[in-house]
Amino acid sequence: MARKKIKLAFITNDSQRKATFKKRRKGLMKKVSELSTLCGVDSCAILYSPYENQPDVWPNHSGVHRVVEQYRRMPEMEQNKKMMNNESFIRQRTMKANYQLKKQLVENREKDVNMLMYQCLAGRGLQNLMMADLNDLGWMVDQNLKDINKRIDSLKKAPMEQGESSKRVHENAGLQEGKHGMNLGGDEVIHRPQWFNEWMNAPSEQMGFGHGDEVMMPFNNANNNDGNIFHGGFFP
Amino acid sequence: MARKKIKLAFITNDSQRKATFKKRRKGLMKKVSELSTLCGVDSCAILYSPYENQPDVWPNHSGVHRVVEQYRRMPEMEQNKKMMNNESFIRQRTMKANYQLKKQLVENREKDVNMLMYQCLAGRGLQNLMMADLNDLGWMVDQNLKDINKRIDSLKKAPMEQGESSKRVHENAGLQEGKHGMNLGGDEVIHRPQWFNEWMNAPSEQMGFGHGDEVMMPFNNANNNDGNIFHGGFFP
DNA sequence: AAAACTATCTATAACTA
DNA sequence: TTAGTTATAGATAGTTT
Numbered sequence: 123m124a125r126k127k128i129k130l131a132f133i134t135n136d137s138q139r140k141a142t143f144k145k146r147r148k149g150l151m152k153k154v155s156e157l158s159t160l161c162g163v164d165s166c167a168i169l170y171s172p173y174e175n176q177p178d179v180w181p182n183h184s185g186v187h188r189v190v191e192q193y194r195r196m197p198e199m200e201q202n203k204k205m206m207n208n209e210s211f212i213r214q215r216t217m218k219a220n221y222q223l224k225k226q227l228v229e230n231r232e233k234d235v236n237m238l239m240y241q242c243l244a245g246r247g248l249q250n251l252m253m254a255d256l257n258d259l260g261w262m263v264d265q266n267l268k269d270i271n272k273r274i275d276s277l278k279k280a281p282m283e284q285g286e287s288s289k290r291v292h293e294n295a296g297l298q299e300g301k302h303g304m305n306l307g308g309d310e311v312i313h314r315p316q317w318f319n320e321w322m323n324a325p326s327e328q329m330g331f332g333h334g335d336e337v338m339m340p341f342n343n344a345n346n347n348d349g350n351i352f353h354g355g356f357f358p
Numbered sequence: 359m360a361r362k363k364i365k366l367a368f369i370t371n372d373s374q375r376k377a378t379f380k381k382r383r384k385g386l387m388k389k390v391s392e393l394s395t396l397c398g399v400d401s402c403a404i405l406y407s408p409y410e411n412q413p414d415v416w417p418n419h420s421g422v423h424r425v426v427e428q429y430r431r432m433p434e435m436e437q438n439k440k441m442m443n444n445e446s447f448i449r450q451r452t453m454k455a456n457y458q459l460k461k462q463l464v465e466n467r468e469k470d471v472n473m474l475m476y477q478c479l480a481g482r483g484l485q486n487l488m489m490a491d492l493n494d495l496g497w498m499v500d501q502n503l504k505d506i507n508k509r510i511d512s513l514k515k516a517p518m519e520q521g522e523s524s525k526r527v528h529e530n531a532g533l534q535e536g537k538h539g540m541n542l543g544g545d546e547v548i549h550r551p552q553w554f555n556e557w558m559n560a561p562s563e564q565m566g567f568g569h570g571d572e573v574m575m576p577f578n579n580a581n582n583n584d585g586n587i588f589h590g591g592f593f594p
Numbered sequence: 595a596a597a598a599c600t601a602t603c604t605a606t607a608a609c610t611a
Numbered sequence: 612t613t614a615g616t617t618a619t620a621g622a623t624a625g626t627t628t
């Protein structure tokens with residue numbers, strides 16, 4: 123498709139292969155997206171690039187999950203021929219879009235709060251945040267603490283068991299379907315360690331993060347194929 | 359990509375949609391296959407067409423199964439990091455995030471203003487907008503006018519030349535990479551037609567838009583493969 | 595309805611900064 | 612390297628068979 127026709131075979135030159143991959147991945151994702159829009163088909167794509175540790179997916183993690191589940195559970199769907207006609211179809215589309223909009227708003231908020239949390243870890247002060255942001259931030263910290271404690275417990279109980287170590291760590295760190303409860307407030311009490319309260323009162327001083335090998339930013343884990351990093355919120 | 363550029367939206371005509379689906383499915387599968395061959399990546403695609411009761415897959419059932427299993431088993435990939443030492447890692451991540459944040463802010467703003475512009479064309483009043491929004495709105499209108507005038511000129515100069523008519527019309531209508539200049543203010547004077555000023559002064563009265571067959575909202579044309587509908591802005 | 599055709603539109607290989 | 616540009620191969624919308 124360009125200056126010259128290339129032969130359809132593995133590209134041996136490393137940098138050239140990478141460049142080609144990045145270009146073609148973009149084009150491919152666009153094509154999947156277009157087909158999905160134009161023809162209203164449920165679709166997904168998964169690419170295991172050697173360039174990221176997460177696979178590249180379309181449309182996103184939960185979308186892939188949905189399609190994959192559908193794929194594994196296939197047999198029963200037969201009767202959906204006789205497709206409904208236009209008006210009901212459009213109404214259904216609209217409802218679906220509205221539902222996705224709401225879901226997206228929650229997702230965006232969650233990403234924002236996550237980002238804020240890591241900004242705080244990097245030294246951002248809490249002074250000029252509004253109450254809602256502080257609440258949600260607390261919620262997210264609590265969730266993470268819960269997950270961490272759960273993990274610690276499981277490691278204590280079965281220090282060497284293989285099966286356990288492959289379970290995912292942050293049950294609520296990423297996006298979870300049907301489980302959005304921002305701002306629910308403390309329906310149960312979480313024990314915050316002493317350093318947490320100290321840090322709350324002196325947010326701008328570094329409290330010793332950044333030494334352990336386990337420290338990791340969450341962005342690698344987020345579904346990252348939408349290109350959107352910022353979704354509106356507490357940023358100016 | 360053929361005789362005419364189509365609008366990126368659900369194709370309502372049934373037979374046309376089916377024809378498009380079949381053509382594009384073929385193209386898509388070819389693309390996946392090529393990417394896989396050229397770059398040696400493990401990949402799969404799943405399409406749920408309403409035209410078959412089995413989904414269309416690439417490369418084949420077992421291939422999809424393998425990739426999907428890999429995908430579902432992913433979270434354990436977390437530990438193989440041996441991350442670069444935390445402080446520089448975090449700094450790097452932060453800088454990258456900040457850069458992308460800024461870029462995204464500009465993009466979002468541009469989308470918002472574009473949306474606002476079309477809302478205005480559909481009859482929304484300008485009363486309760488803030489000065490910044492009005493400024494940007496004016497900027498965008500100016501850009502579009504510029505493009506239109508440029509197009510008119512080129513048509514005047516070469517009324518029947520084929521080559522010219524295939525150039526794209528709105529050089530700045532969508533998002534342009536590396537060319538964000540919101541709020542730069544008028545670095546050159548644009549002639550606004552009389553109706554524009556009238557409309558500015560009586561914004562809530564319909565000025566004749568919304569009758570013609572050609573009037574169209576831009577949302578269908580926007581690059582919409584990110585799944586994000588809401589981007590924050592002047593909407594409540 | 596499906597296959598062929600072809601004029602255009604898009605994707606992208608090579609090039610450039 | 613990564614980002615942007617350009618020329619050309621490839622995909623495909625509308626049309627014809």
